[in-house]
Amino acid sequence: MVRGNVTVISEFLLLGLSEVPEHQLFIFSLFLSMxxxxxxxxxxxxxxxxxxxxxxxxxxxxxxxxxxxxICFTSVTIPKMLLNIQTQSQSILYVGCLTQMYFLILFLELDNVLLAVMAYDRFVAICHPLHYATIMSPKFCITSVSLAVIITNIYPLIHTLLMDTLSFCASVRIHHIFCELYALLKLSCSDIHINELVVYTLGSLLFVTPFLFIFLSYKSIFLAILRLHSLQSKLKAFSTCSSHLAVVSLFYGTLFGVYLRPSSSYTAEDSVATVLYAVVAPMLNPFIYSLRNKDMKQALRSLLSWRQVWSW
Structure with missing residues (x-):
């Protein structure tokens, strides 16, 4: 059902987190730093x-x-936002908006799949340590990442093609810092039932399945840890999973809060939640993986030491 005047549009307006001029310098500095x-x-x-x-x-x-x-995830969104603030413009071309949406979904999916593969890695390391080298071979690692890249291109491509068939109302104001799927669907004057059906079916399959895989992997891991007799062995085994668990909790905690409901209920306030998984989570991941990992901290110290720099 048409909800207003339908027009052929060439661009959208990204309103960002605030339209108050006095807030722009703070937002620019904050997101540039992040x-x-x-x-x-x-x-x-x-x-x-x-x-x-x-x-x-x-x-x-x-x-x-x-x-x-x-790095790719944040590079799709933040530079365009910073450019708009710097030039005091809110516009993004229609083609650019769909392209941004495509890569956002792509990298979101890749994050999702990689977290599932990493859970499998921890499962094999703790539950089948004697077969770890055989199962997690270099061939398996490269193949799993390559397949993830190929498969995760399908879902954003379907959404981009479906989005391109929609008509949009005269209003092209997106209450977000980037072209988010639900924010675009809410602007459409066309019937979006097919788009939402894809989200609930294919989207659920691609996002919920890795989450369930992670859940089942950690269920087996925790049962294996409980069977260990030594408290020190239990703590050591759990420490190898703690960083990954923290990243998983941060990622899914914000993701499911936004997307496991109809797009019609999407509000401007939800843009804050999407910023958490699209901007804050990628920023925190390096700290999570390095602060509690002795090998990683040693490698970072070696990388940043002047002695190593001069040895090159």
Whole structure:
């Protein structure tokens, strides 16, 4: 049902978190700082893992890939937001908006799948330690990441093609810092039942399935830990999973709060929740993986030491 005047549009307006001029400098400084911390932090993780031979293991291979995805995730959104604030413009081209939505969903899915593969890695390490090297072989690691990249392109492509068939009302004001799926659907004057059906079916399959896989993996891990006799062994086994569990909790805690409900109930306040998984989570991941990991901290110290720099 048409909800207003339908028009052919060439651009959308990203209203951001606030339209008050006095707030723009603070928002610009805050998000610029968060973006720089995200890029530098994740880049250091990648370089540290690459430069330390003792970190060339499946677990750190997946962490490096997760850091790469997190850099791409934030780079899709924050630079455009900062540019708009700097130029005092809110516009984003229609094609650019759909492109941004595509890559947002793609990197969100990749995060989701990588977290599931990392849970499997911890499951094999704790529940089947004698077969770890055989199961988590370099071939398996590379193949799993490659398949994840291929498969996760399907879902955003479907949404982008469906979005391109919709008509939009005269209002093109998006109450968000980026072109988020639900925010765009709410502006449409077309019937969006097919779009929502894709979210509830294919979307649920692609997002909930990895979550259930993670849940079942950790159920087996916790049962295996409880069977250990030594308290020290239990703590050591749990410590290898604590960082991953923290990242999973941060990621899914904000993700499900936004997307496990109809797009019609989406409000401007939900943009704050999406900022948590799209901006805050990628920024915190490097700290979560490095602060409680002795090997990672040692690799970062070696990477940043002047002695190593001069030895090159």
């Amino acid at each position: 973006y720089l911390v995200t890029v530098v932090g994740n880049l250091l993780i990648i370089l540290a893992i690459s430069s330390a031979p003792n970190l060339h293991t499946p677990m750190y291979f997946f962490i490096a890939n997760l850091s790469c995805v997190d």
